Amino acid sequence: DTEVTQTPKHLVMGMTNKKSLKCEQHMGHRAMYWYKQKAKKPPELMFVYSYEKLSINESVPSRFSPECPNSSLLNLHLHALQPEDSALYLCASSPGQGAKGAFFGQGTRLTVV
């Protein structure tokens, strides 16, 4: 299994809603990431988890809250988002060493209305 699975694929939410994005991998990777990607731009790093601990938070607003329940799962909890938060949210995982590259999920297309 070389897949990173993200759900849902599409999400529309209001600015007062609470929702969660989910990510799962079964490759035994110990690093997992959340990226945000706007149209025609490269992915921007949001959070990095290594060995289930948050290791990097790229100054992301608190309305985004990551969670790593175990080594295979990564969640991103969303609350009180703004329309400018609409984007493609990508989850990725990698083996311990960054030199081996990262594997990305298909992404969740989020629209905030």
Next chain:
Amino acid sequence: TQLLEQSPQFLSIQEGENLTVYCNSSSVFSSLQWYRQEPGEGPVLLVTVVTGGEVKKLKRLTFQFGDARKDSSLHITAAQPGDTGLYLCAGGGSGYSTLTFGKGTMLLVSP
């Protein structure tokens, strides 16, 4: 801050043509990856290069890592419409490093 410059930013060619995409930096990277991304999908890892001067081939795609590990190129021979997509290079450091992405090259191959 490590930066990766990709060129060209956009490339529109006819089926059968050859092309080269460049990824350059003033920083040294432990590794460099190339990804292809189609609209609405996540990036797909094509290759990882780790050794200066390394050349890897993936069917019609040839990837090269510069001797000083600061730059890389992707060459596509006889491009096909299925090659259309956003090509991203990304540099990695050591350990549980994050990836530094270039801005991408949007390739359009017309039949």
